[in-house]
Amino acid sequence: MRTxxxxxDETKADPVKLxxxxxxxxxGEITAAVRIGKLAFRFKNKTLKTIADQELQHAEWIDKLxxxxxxxxxxxxxxxxxxxxxxxFIDLNESRLEEIAAVGxxxxxxxxxxxxxxxxxEAAPWDIRETFLKIWPEEIFHAEAFTEMTTxxxxxxxxxxxxxxxxxxxxIA
Numbered sequence: 001m002r003t004x005x006x007x008x009d010e011t012k013a014d015p016v017k018l019x020x021x022x023x024x025x026x027x028g029e030i031t032a033a034v035r036i037g038k039l040a041f042r043f044k045n046k047t048l049k050t051i052a053d054q055e056l057q058h059a060e061w062i063d064k065l066x067x068x069x070x071x072x073x074x075x076x077x078x079x080x081x082x083x084x085x086x087x088x089f090i091d092l093n094e095s096r097l098e099e100i101a102a103v104g105x106x107x108x109x110x111x112x113x114x115x116x117x118x119x120x121x122e123a124a125p126w127d128i129r130e131t132f133l134k135i136w137p138e139e140i141f142h143a144e145a146f147t148e149m150t151t152x153x154x155x156x157x158x159x160x161x162x163x164x165x166x167x168x169x170x171x172i173a
Contacts, residue, residue, distance in 0.1 A: 002170070004117045012124055022066050022128075026073035029059035035092070036104075043097050047145050054138045061131045068127060085165040086158070099158070101149035106162035108143035115139055 002010075011017045033055035040048035063073035086103050118124055119132040147155075 004114045008114070008117050008121065008124075012121075012128075018125075019066075019069060019071060022062060022069070023071070023073065023076060024078075026059055026062040026066060027076045027078070029055050029062055030073070030075055033059060039092065039097075039100060042093070045097070045149075047149070051142050051145060054142070058135050058138070061134065065127055065131055083165070085168055086161045089158075089161050098150045098154045101146045102151075102154035102158035103162070105143060105146035105150055105155060106158055107165075108139060108146055110162070110166060112136075112139055112143055 011021050033052050036048055036055060037052035039045070040052050059073065066073045086107070090099050090103060092100060115132055115136050119129060119136045121129060124132075
């Protein structure tokens with residue numbers, strides 16, 4: 001198990017890992033935008049619509065980082081290690097917003113630690129740092145918004161699967 005700083009130091013130092021990570025980021029932002037956009041429509045929720053739009057903007061920014069490196073962002077065919085351990089326990093078409101938001105709150109809080117490490121790293125590639133300095137406050141908003149949409153009980157119920165998802169990513173739960 002590594003800290004976010006250890007992970008980032010390894011990733012930014014290895015061009016192959018850096019590109020793979022950027023591709024994963026693009027994939028994650030696009031799939032989040034789609035998933036959250038569907039929820040915004042289902043629940044007629046303006047906050048979710050804002051979050052989905054911001055995730056799409058993040059994907060565009062990540063695509064620019066990839067483009068600067070001669071690569072085009074795309075949705076990947078890959079194992080979704082975190083989501084495979086968290087989403088099967090809720091139904092995005094049937095579950096209550098509070099149950100779904102609990103999963104989102106945990107996921108966004110988990111991402112914030114890595115985003116902060118990247119945004120605060122003055123030795124990071126300048127364009128990546130600049131991009132993550134823009135993403136960071138919006139992701140704070142996402143974490144806070146999902147937390148406001150849920151209950152302590154729903155957060156507690158979702159915690160076990162969140163911890164399993166974190167472990168699948170090699171993070172300490």
